[in-house]
Amino acid sequence: MQEFFMKFFNFSEPLAILFLFIYAGICFLLNRLSYNVNLSTRMMVALVIGLLFGFLAQLSAAFPDKSTDVLWLEQVRIWLAFVVSIFVSLLKLMIVPIVFFGISSSLLNIDNKIKIKSLLARSVFWLIFTSVIASLIGVFLGYIFNLGASELVESTKSLKESRTLSAILLGLMPQNILKAMSENNIVGVILVAFLFSMAARKLALKEEFKEAFNTYKTLILFINKIIMSVVNSIITIMPYVIVAMIANVLIANGFNAIKQAGLFIILTYVAGILMLFVYAILLLLHGLNPISFYKRVFPNLLIAFTSRSSAGVLPITISTLQKKLGVSENTANFTAGLGATIGMCGCAGYYVGLVAIYLLNSVNIPLSISYVILIAIITIIGSLSIAGIPGIAIVAASIMITGLGLEQHFYLLAVVLAIDPIIDMVRTMSNVNGVLCAAVFIDKEEKNLTTFKENYERD
Numbered sequence: 001m002q003e004f005f006m007k008f009f010n011f012s013e014p015l016a017i018l019f020l021f022i023y024a025g026i027c028f029l030l031n032r033l034s035y036n037v038n039l040s041t042r043m044m045v046a047l048v049i050g051l052l053f054g055f056l057a058q059l060s061a062a063f064p065d066k067s068t069d070v071l072w073l074e075q076v077r078i079w080l081a082f083v084v085s086i087f088v089s090l091l092k093l094m095i096v097p098i099v100f101f102g103i104s105s106s107l108l109n110i111d112n113k114i115k116i117k118s119l120l121a122r123s124v125f126w127l128i129f130t131s132v133i134a135s136l137i138g139v140f141l142g143y144i145f146n147l148g149a150s151e152l153v154e155s156t157k158s159l160k161e162s163r164t165l166s167a168i169l170l171g172l173m174p175q176n177i178l179k180a181m182s183e184n185n186i187v188g189v190i191l192v193a194f195l196f197s198m199a200a201r202k203l204a205l206k207e208e209f210k211e212a213f214n215t216y217k218t219l220i221l222f223i224n225k226i227i228m229s230v231v232n233s234i235i236t237i238m239p240y241v242i243v244a245m246i247a248n249v250l251i252a253n254g255f256n257a258i259k260q261a262g263l264f265i266i267l268t269y270v271a272g273i274l275m276l277f278v279y280a281i282l283l284l285l286h287g288l289n290p291i292s293f294y295k296r297v298f299p300n301l302l303i304a305f306t307s308r309s310s311a312g313v314l315p316i317t318i319s320t321l322q323k324k325l326g327v328s329e330n331t332a333n334f335t336a337g338l339g340a341t342i343g344m345c346g347c348a349g350y351y352v353g354l355v356a357i358y359l360l361n362s363v364n365i366p367l368s369i370s371y372v373i374l375i376a377i378i379t380i381i382g383s384l385s386i387a388g389i390p391g392i393a394i395v396a397a398s399i400m401i402t403g404l405g406l407e408q409h410f411y412l413l414a415v416v417l418a419i420d421p422i423i424d425m426v427r428t429m430s431n432v433n434g435v436l437c438a439a440v441f442i443d444k445e446e447k448n449l450t451t452f453k454e455n456y457e458r459d
Helices: 002-009 014-033 039-060 071-108 116-144 165-172 177-182 186-203 207-236 238-253 256-285 290-307 314-324 329-339 346-362 369-385 392-403 407-418 420-445 450-458
Strands: none
Touching (some): 039 238, 039 420, 071 369, 071 407, 116 256, 116 346, 116 369, 116 420, 177 186, 256 290, 256 346, 290 420, 314 420, 346 407
16 A cells, blocks of 8 residues: 555655655745735745755755655655646646737737837837847856756757757747647747738728728727736746745755856856846946936835836836826837836846856756757747736746747756746846836937936936
8 A cells, every 4th residue: 555655646745745745834824925915926925835844855855966865855846846747737738828818819909099100110120139138248157157957857868959040930930830839949939920910910901801801800809808818827826836946946956946047146146236237338328317317216126126016017117207207208108118018128138148058067968059040949938928928927937938949857857947036126126127218219309308318408
């Protein structure tokens, strides 16, 4: 009977059963907190509890070198890994729908009445351009500090490392729509979404297709709302998963995992600071004073840092643009709204760059110029295709891993996702700062920034 429980249920030891009941109790506690405590706070609580739970398990097992050395500890790890695997599978399940319907709804929902050729082009350029710069900063920092190299995984696989850039890009081009979706070919999915949406908009110019276009547009927008609702539901279980993630990482790898997590946190904050300087340089290139700019936007950035919600501070961002920076109403509303959904230099920029290097180093794949270019391309795709999605950074990281062809190593995200509440603060600040700067750049280029100039002269 004991052998049956050991082989079929993967638990037979009293201590394994005890710790799994403790985890169940933790989940019950977190569920009770959900009635009175917001998700962000519960994620922070879950992070602390996960650390304590993992430490307690290691302490009870006398800190073994490997979890496999202690039967009950390995059984606990297996069940915690099972919880994490379910969550990761749910994320992977949503990647193609997020990309296809996110891009499609964004393209179909563009208002023709807006001065789209100028305002949209400039907005998208600055939001995406700075996201790519941020992503490359993340890649650079991860490469310099060898992020993920002390690693958790021994792998002899060398995915795509011997292929040229042209071969990699050609391999991403879809030859079959369904095959592209089934294989999570992100570039292929985005290309199909773009072609379908642009073709639909072109047909809508003809009178006989206007009604059909509106029906198609409504359907796509509704499906996208459904997807966002599903993703939101997945994100709400994050506190329970964070406990399992961080505890599982500690049980499996000891406190070496904490060192890697600590390095990821430090590099994320360094990247956030470097992006402040990048924007300062861009402000100077536009003939503007970065010191005066940051003095005016500091309260806005502080609220973004503490609230961890780009969308939540959107009214404050718009107010700051108009009242403190002198940006025109149209530019402020349009760019701030667009920037709350695409081109986030924190969540979809340096964060995913760090994730990419962390994963590549973890599976012993050397960084090449082909991968750097591919990371930049996937950053653009991710920035455009996760519009309006809650838990944007987690989804962006998933898209990056899938785009690199490393989806079979999704489980390595455990360490990164477990520390998400800590690094989300600086990411949100960077996102909001990117929106503020983009709006200023646009009005400066359009010669509409007279009030801003006057404000600077008074400083």
